[in-house]
Amino acid sequence: MIALERLEARDMTRHDDTTIALRGRLDHFLRTVERRALRMARLAVGDLDDALELVQDSMLGFVRSYATRPEVEWPPLYWRVLDSRIQDHHRRQSVRRRWRVFFRSEGEGEENVDALAAVADPVAPGPLDRSTGDEAARAIDAALRALPDRQRQAFLLRVWEGFDVAGTAAVMGCSEGSVKTHLFRAMDALRKRLEDHR
Amino acid sequence: MNEHAPWVDAVLRQLDEDELHCDATVLSRLNRARQQALDAALRPHRAWRLPMALAGATAALLLSLALTLRMPQAPAPLPVAESGAEDFELLAAGAELELIENLEFYAWLEQQSLDG
Numbered sequence: 104m105i106a107l108e109r110l111e112a113r114d115m116t117r118h119d120d121t122t123i124a125l126r127g128r129l130d131h132f133l134r135t136v137e138r139r140a141l142r143m144a145r146l147a148v149g150d151l152d153d154a155l156e157l158v159q160d161s162m163l164g165f166v167r168s169y170a171t172r173p174e175v176e177w178p179p180l181y182w183r184v185l186d187s188r189i190q191d192h193h194r195r196q197s198v199r200r201r202w203r204v205f206f207r208s209e210g211e212g213e214e215n216v217d218a219l220a221a222v223a224d225p226v227a228p229g230p231l232d233r234s235t236g237d238e239a240a241r242a243i244d245a246a247l248r249a250l251p252d253r254q255r256q257a258f259l260l261r262v263w264e265g266f267d268v269a270g271t272a273a274v275m276g277c278s279e280g281s282v283k284t285h286l287f288r289a290m291d292a293l294r295k296r297l298e299d300h301r
Numbered sequence: 302m303n304e305h306a307p308w309v310d311a312v313l314r315q316l317d318e319d320e321l322h323c324d325a326t327v328l329s330r331l332n333r334a335r336q337q338a339l340d341a342a343l344r345p346h347r348a349w350r351l352p353m354a355l356a357g358a359t360a361a362l363l364l365s366l367a368l369t370l371r372m373p374q375a376p377a378p379l380p381v382a383e384s385g386a387e388d389f390e391l392l393a394a395g396a397e398l399e400l401i402e403n404l405e406f407y408a409w410l411e412q413q414s415l416d417g
Binding site: 122125133151155162298 | 305306307308309311312313315316318319320321323327330331334335337338339341342343
């Protein structure tokens, strides 16, 4: 009986050692991706608190589901989890918006948007030419935020994260053809906003 | 994708800058989020979990047994097929049914004719 207890205690110690080692590796991996994850989430949802919540959720989901997978598989799996959390967030927001519209009386809450402000001036210099520093940063931020979600994700994963087309498709859960289409449209839209107005 | 248009390089530079120059408060919140996620996901399995699960399963089994035993016994089912067949025969022979119903009457009638 005592021997059995000792054996169990030794197994527990070994298990604890393995868990501590795994935790260290996961901590290191998450530390390397968390800032970029936050940037990506913030571009997608806008609000910092929402973005932090998404990053935490994605970390939790990733560790729960994929911690025991080989470490080389961690990056695409983590980005996959974050991407699906971002999509879930947008779905929830869209449902909330629909209900809000349903219950709101006609005309209430309408914003006065200047339609002309959204039209690009072909003579004016592009944001990157006329601005430096903070202004350029704001222009880039605005251009990235203005992209539809899937286009932005395709751009960030393919161009910033450096996944190839197949990897980007795996992370986004779509076909390689879709990735190419999203990426082409994203590049086109960004180029028009950041370069064409020169 | 190593050679980009200048505007793409500008975008990538900006994204990298944002990543590097993260606010201290944000970094602290990220750190806390990471630790919480790791704590929640890698919480060690406690030794008492298995006995608790077994005790729960046993309690559920005992409860279901007790409920089953306390249920009133249902009456034994009638031999539906046989009685149904007999009833059908009786119903089919309408005249005979009438005879059976008035058996006493016919017995009395017969007795009367014999006496007469």
